[in-house]
Amino acid sequence: MALIARQFRRYSIMYVLLLPGLLYFAVFKYVPMVYITAGFKNYNVLKGLWESPWVGWQNFKFFFEGVYFYQIIGNTILISLYKLVFSFPAPIILALMLNSVTSGGFKRTIQTLTYLPHFLSWVIIYGLMVAFLAPGTGLVNQLMTAFHLERISFLTEPSLIRSLIVGTDIWQSVGWGAIIYLAALTGIDPSLYEAATVDGASRWRQIWSITLPGIRNVIILMLILRLSAILDVGFDQIYIMMNPLNQEKADVIETWVYRVGMQEGRIGLATAVGLFKSVIGFMLVLGANRLAKRFDGQIW
Amino acid sequence: MNTMTNSERITQILNYTLLSLLAATCVIPFIYVITVSVTPISEVIKNDGLVLIPTKVTWTAYEAIMQGGRLTEAYQATLFRVGVGTVVNLFFTILTALPLSRKSLPGRSYFLMFIVFTMLFNGGIIPSYLLVKEIGLLDSSWSLIVPGLINAFYLMIVKSFFEQLPEAIDEAARIDGAGELAILFRIVLPLSVPIIATVGLFYAVWHWNSYFDALLYINDASKQPLQLFLRQILLASVAISGDAAEAANSVNPISVQMASVAVTTLPILLVYPFIQKHFTRGVLLGSVKG
Numbered sequence: 001m002a003l004i005a006r007q008f009r010r011y012s013i014m015y016v017l018l019l020p021g022l023l024y025f026a027v028f029k030y031v032p033m034v035y036i037t038a039g040f041k042n043y044n045v046l047k048g049l050w051e052s053p054w055v056g057w058q059n060f061k062f063f064f065e066g067v068y069f070y071q072i073i074g075n076t077i078l079i080s081l082y083k084l085v086f087s088f089p090a091p092i093i094l095a096l097m098l099n100s101v102t103s104g105g106f107k108r109t110i111q112t113l114t115y116l117p118h119f120l121s122w123v124i125i126y127g128l129m130v131a132f133l134a135p136g137t138g139l140v141n142q143l144m145t146a147f148h149l150e151r152i153s154f155l156t157e158p159s160l161i162r163s164l165i166v167g168t169d170i171w172q173s174v175g176w177g178a179i180i181y182l183a184a185l186t187g188i189d190p191s192l193y194e195a196a197t198v199d200g201a202s203r204w205r206q207i208w209s210i211t212l213p214g215i216r217n218v219i220i221l222m223l224i225l226r227l228s229a230i231l232d233v234g235f236d237q238i239y240i241m242m243n244p245l246n247q248e249k250a251d252v253i254e255t256w257v258y259r260v261g262m263q264e265g266r267i268g269l270a271t272a273v274g275l276f277k278s279v280i281g282f283m284l285v286l287g288a289n290r291l292a293k294r295f296d297g298q299i300w
Numbered sequence: 301m302n303t304m305t306n307s308e309r310i311t312q313i314l315n316y317t318l319l320s321l322l323a324a325t326c327v328i329p330f331i332y333v334i335t336v337s338v339t340p341i342s343e344v345i346k347n348d349g350l351v352l353i354p355t356k357v358t359w360t361a362y363e364a365i366m367q368g369g370r371l372t373e374a375y376q377a378t379l380f381r382v383g384v385g386t387v388v389n390l391f392f393t394i395l396t397a398l399p400l401s402r403k404s405l406p407g408r409s410y411f412l413m414f415i416v417f418t419m420l421f422n423g424g425i426i427p428s429y430l431l432v433k434e435i436g437l438l439d440s441s442w443s444l445i446v447p448g449l450i451n452a453f454y455l456m457i458v459k460s461f462f463e464q465l466p467e468a469i470d471e472a473a474r475i476d477g478a479g480e481l482a483i484l485f486r487i488v489l490p491l492s493v494p495i496i497a498t499v500g501l502f503y504a505v506w507h508w509n510s511y512f513d514a515l516l517y518i519n520d521a522s523k524q525p526l527q528l529f530l531r532q533i534l535l536a537s538v539a540i541s542g543d544a545a546e547a548a549n550s551v552n553p554i555s556v557q558m559a560s561v562a563v564t565t566l567p568i569l570l571v572y573p574f575i576q577k578h579f580t581r582g583v584l585l586g587s588v589k590g
Contacts, residue, residue, distance in 0.1 A: 007406055013480040014399035018411065021396025024449045025415055028431065032423030035430045049430065094322070097315050106316070113323040115576055119568050121509035123527045127534055127561035128329045131336065137554040139332065171325065179583045203308055236512055240531065254425065261426045262516065274424025282421045 039272035059272035091177030114175025156245035228288030337558035361555035374529035401462035443517035498582035
């Protein structure tokens, strides 16, 4: 007992320092988890959370059986898969390209410029899209008119919205994402390349047999991290780029939750769908961590 | 490079060209935005919108967005958010990271689990909104600061940094009679300037760029930050920009839109050259496991 008391006294200042932080997490992260109960209630704004009547799984049933279900889940998974297939390898390719650049100044300049979009908000990026793609005044449409081509309403065309989402995602994140691969590349022993050159291996052969295996662990770890967040498709980005005309191809779980909950006021239903997403996401992270243990140790 | 074969030389040229093109796509949009925002509409029409370097300069678009004081209010709201928000974020992040970095702290692993769990599972948008509403933060500038007080991921980065500071210094100071707070201020913080700067920049950029929480929590137009102001202008004019007749007006919507993009982006472009080095280090620190 005396030992515990002495320990506690020794660390008492530490506990005092820790308290505000723990309090923050308790109030702003754990209390909302209590509000999840709204998903099992017929939430009534006037009655508030505690007085609203319980309805069991009714909100979930309504969502699963609703006409929107397949569209929203389909959009979420499709956009996520497109990002996985196109956005994920992009920084690796950029890192490989930068790595083969021999001029240090050129390399630094390209890096500095390609990081830049990472610092821009999606609202600003949407502003740039308006500058280039707006139907009347956008640069691309002006060019198309100059070449006597039909104007395209890029920002409202449902068949183009996913390409725009993935394309701007690559543009925004490719330079930033390359940093980690570039760091991994510097860890490869240069004598391996010298030996390969002596053996007459071509540049491509060297990339295939030395470079890629050298950064394999980083690639796998990044891939696993990515898989664990497969339902987080980039709410801020999609929300600003979506409009009633292209919504059918862009609406994902979170944009739907926001619209149904905040604009239509169906709090119970929206909370239930948000919970559904959180639970699936949680299971994906646990699965990913188990996978990661086999490679570069676990994520946390 | 005499040993280079022809195909390798072609690969190299292709490589340099593609990289230059990619870098160009990251720069040209801004030049175009600024040019359109200061070019009189008559010039834009004459050149089919193909203006990259302004030939004549007019500030009417900027005057138009200055009108009514909304831009000033939006700037104030954003500056408050970035300034006060970042300081408060850093204060609480460091405060919490310090005890967590003491491996001998009894109960440490439970506290860590308590925090890490919030990174893996969350209530979602609606429960967070209900909470902010319940505690009366709706329409308050603090609603953009308090709910994001500590980013668990940044907390782990700072914690890891503190952990790898040499313990010997710590012990020496304690033997010399320094208290925990003296150690924090005289030893830990001065040694942690790089990580504090990096995480501070992360917080600041996050505050500058966020728009969605403001959309959720702030209805009062005078408290809306810059990103929401820009969003409104973009969405409002997208509806009319298809109408060619609109372009005949003295202040055309596209110039106003581009002026708004410019005033929202310029501060970032101005500080970017000075901060991007620190960020690179931050990413690499962040990749160190927590």
